[in-house]
Amino acid sequence: MTVPESKNNGAQRAVWPLIRRLIALVWVYRWGCLCVIALQLALLSLGMLGLGLTGLGVDTIRYHLPVAGTSAKPPLWPFGLSPPAAWSPIANVACVTVGLLAFAALRSLLNAFYTVYVNHLLQGKVVVDLRSRVYRKLQRLSFRFFDANASGAIINRVTGDVQAVRSFVDGVVVQILILALSLAVYLVYMLRIHAVLTLACLATTPLLWFTTARFSRRVRPAYNSNRELFDDQVRVLSENIQGAHVVKGFARQQEQIALFEKASRLVRDQKRWIFRQISVFQPLTGFFSQLNLVVLIAFGGYLVVCYEKAPDAAAAAAAGLSVGQLLVFAGLLQQFSGQVANVSNIADSMQQSLIGAQRVFEILDAPVEIRTDPAAAPLPAIRGRVEFRNVTFGYKPETPVLRNISFCAEPGRCVAILGATGSGKSTLLSLIPRFYDVTSGAVLIDGRDVRNVPLDDLRGKVGIVFQESFLFSNTILANIAFGHPEATREAVERAARIAAAHDFIVDMPDGYETMLREGGSNLSGGQRQRLAIARALLLDPAILLMDDPTAAIDPGTESEIMQAMTSAMQGRTTFLVAHRLSTLRRADLVVVLDRGRIAQAGTHDELMRSFGHYRHAAALQIPDRRSLLLLGESENTAS
Numbered sequence: 001m002t003v004p005e006s007k008n009n010g011a012q013r014a015v016w017p018l019i020r021r022l023i024a025l026v027w028v029y030r031w032g033c034l035c036v037i038a039l040q041l042a043l044l045s046l047g048m049l050g051l052g053l054t055g056l057g058v059d060t061i062r063y064h065l066p067v068a069g070t071s072a073k074p075p076l077w078p079f080g081l082s083p084p085a086a087w088s089p090i091a092n093v094a095c096v097t098v099g100l101l102a103f104a105a106l107r108s109l110l111n112a113f114y115t116v117y118v119n120h121l122l123q124g125k126v127v128v129d130l131r132s133r134v135y136r137k138l139q140r141l142s143f144r145f146f147d148a149n150a151s152g153a154i155i156n157r158v159t160g161d162v163q164a165v166r167s168f169v170d171g172v173v174v175q176i177l178i179l180a181l182s183l184a185v186y187l188v189y190m191l192r193i194h195a196v197l198t199l200a201c202l203a204t205t206p207l208l209w210f211t212t213a214r215f216s217r218r219v220r221p222a223y224n225s226n227r228e229l230f231d232d233q234v235r236v237l238s239e240n241i242q243g244a245h246v247v248k249g250f251a252r253q254q255e256q257i258a259l260f261e262k263a264s265r266l267v268r269d270q271k272r273w274i275f276r277q278i279s280v281f282q283p284l285t286g287f288f289s290q291l292n293l294v295v296l297i298a299f300g301g302y303l304v305v306c307y308e309k310a311p312d313a314a315a316a317a318a319a320g321l322s323v324g325q326l327l328v329f330a331g332l333l334q335q336f337s338g339q340v341a342n343v344s345n346i347a348d349s350m351q352q353s354l355i356g357a358q359r360v361f362e363i364l365d366a367p368v369e370i371r372t373d374p375a376a377a378p379l380p381a382i383r384g385r386v387e388f389r390n391v392t393f394g395y396k397p398e399t400p401v402l403r404n405i406s407f408c409a410e411p412g413r414c415v416a417i418l419g420a421t422g423s424g425k426s427t428l429l430s431l432i433p434r435f436y437d438v439t440s441g442a443v444l445i446d447g448r449d450v451r452n453v454p455l456d457d458l459r460g461k462v463g464i465v466f467q468e469s470f471l472f473s474n475t476i477l478a479n480i481a482f483g484h485p486e487a488t489r490e491a492v493e494r495a496a497r498i499a500a501a502h503d504f505i506v507d508m509p510d511g512y513e514t515m516l517r518e519g520g521s522n523l524s525g526g527q528r529q530r531l532a533i534a535r536a537l538l539l540d541p542a543i544l545l546m547d548d549p550t551a552a553i554d555p556g557t558e559s560e561i562m563q564a565m566t567s568a569m570q571g572r573t574t575f576l577v578a579h580r581l582s583t584l585r586r587a588d589l590v591v592v593l594d595r596g597r598i599a600q601a602g603t604h605d606e607l608m609r610s611f612g613h614y615r616h617a618a619a620l621q622i623p624d625r626r627s628l629l630l631l632g633e634s635e636n637t638a639s
């Protein structure tokens with residue numbers, strides 16, 4: 001299998017800037033990291049002391065149990081702390097054993113504290129802080145960002161990839177510092193025991209560094225594309241869950257299963273490739289790190305024989321090593337090799353965390369397209385005059401969806417927008433609260449370009465009923481009060497009454513406290529839309545945008561809502577995407593869109609007088625004579 005290619009190879013070269021950025025991110029937690037390092041240092045020292053005591057114990061026993069043909073050499077107690085000469089051999093050994101056990105107990109205790117502290121620092125601080133930073137950034141990003149990125153990929157970044165940054169702290173930064181510290185301590189200790197033996201044993205170490213560097217270069221692209229493949233898998237899964245009705249309705253379960261399995265297979269193959277690399281690399285580094293054992297046994301064994309054969313203690317110290325010293329040396333060498341072999345884990349964590357961090361930074365760096373000059377003057381109480389001045393807009397600038405749109409909605413008036421599907425009605429409305437910015441021209445409110453009005457101010461003055469209303473998993477009350485959480489219960493009920501929602505709400509078992517399921521799936525489409533209307537009305541907005549608000553509502557209820565809305569619309573500039581003649585008739589201005597251009601504009605009466613789209617659309621809704629006759633006949637029969 002070849003090295004899996006990533007779609008994003010350009011970013012691979014930028015490793016150092018990424019590392020620098022991660023370090024800057026971790027710098028905020030430097031004191032916490034310092035504590036972690038201090039704890040590690042304490043653990044390391046206790047480990048060293050334990051090891052030293054083990055060697056001392058062996059040498060003490062060896063001293064008190066002389067072997068025939070060799071001279072006994074007294075053990076070397078550290079810091080001149082030898083026990084009184086009157087102590088028996090048993091007391092000497094017991095003293096060493098008690099010290100050993102005490103250090104071991106202290107080490108276990110410190111280890112437990114270390115685990116709790118590291119978890120608190122990383123999971124409780126680093127991850128939580130970063131996650132909320134990413135989440136806050138997501139709130140500021142424009143619709144364009146969400147258009148371009150699948151929701152599954154965004155969720156993966158907020159949940160999974162943020163963890164990668166955590167693993168940069170504990171799996172890379174802390175580990176590298178521990179590695180450097182412990183290697184230095186082991187090295188100094190080993191050099192103190194026997195310099196030549198140390199150099200001989202460590203001759204294979206450069207081989208390890210070389211192998212590690214090769215491994216890192218090889219697996220990094222694979223980790224990158226692995227995250228992308230995982231995004232695809234999550235996308236298939238989330239689309240399948242969201243579109244469960246469609247999948248079942250069209251009996252496409254088998255195809256969906258095949259699609260998901262394919263996505264899973266791709267992730268698995270990719271992971272398998274990485275594991276194969278690891279399975280070659282780790283034993284290789286393990287083997288290289290154990291090569292020094294051969295040197296230890298041969299050269300170290302020789303040094304012990306020299307030590308034993310020496311006539312006295314002074315000659316022995318110059319000629320070689322005691323059994324205890326060799327034991328300590330072997331322990332140190334083993335720990336040293338273990339740490340060096342750990343480089344492979346660090347390299348692996350590093351690659352994973354760099355890929356994760358890169359994906360998190362992509363969100364943090366995503367440009368906030370819709371922004372306002374911070375010095376922009378707030379929008380005072382507005383009259384609600386909305387003007388489109390020669391507006392052209394395209395989701396991609398090169399393919400305009402709206403062209404040269406110019407019209408004006410006078411304060412308190414109702415503008416109806418009519419047009420075939422895809423003609424740009426929803427797009428036109430989305431330019432008023434600046435979900436997107438115009439490509440050229442301007443949208444003005446009371447003569448001020450919306451781009452020069454603070455965004456929260458602008459959106460606070462505009463109430464919106466979207467074409468597809470989204471409700472949150474919360475109570476009905478909270479959903480209606482979403483834009484105005486401090487609204488009184490009376491105000492909420494008033495808005496619900498106007499939206500013809502009050503009656504069905506009080507009929508529900510828990511009334512306004514009824515919990516809605518995700519997306520309001522325990523309501524009908526029409527009920528959801530009525531809640532959305534109530535939610536917009538509660539804001540008491542100066543400008544009200546309603547994108548086909550009664551599309552999923554029966555004609556009877558629609559006329560009920562529209563009548564109540566007539567009073568609610570008083571004093572507000574309303575933009576209403578509508579198709580029904582009864583609604584269009586009430587509008588002060590009807591704008592007819594045709595493939596992104598204004599085809600006609602005027603009042604119902606004016607438009608009916610001229611031949612064009614409007615008259616044609618209206619004619620389709622006027623019942624013909626035959627249906628009126630049928631209606632008359634059935635009414636006569638009924639009476």
Ligand SMILES: Nc1ncnc2c1ncn2[C@@H]1O[C@H](COP(=O)(O)OP(=O)(O)OP(=O)(O)O)[C@@H](O)[C@H]1O
Nearest residue numbers: 147395401419420421422423424425426427428467
């Ligand atoms: N987020 C988007 N990204 C790219 N193109 C889009 C996006 N939303 C809409 N479009 C395109 O812009 C055009 C106008 O879409 P719009 O939603 O404004 O139509 P509409 O008049 O509201 O239609 P409908 O009556 O079906 O709601 C369509 O061709 C559509 O494909």
Ligand SMILES: [Mg+2]
Nearest residue numbers: 425426427467
């Ligand atoms: Mg639309």
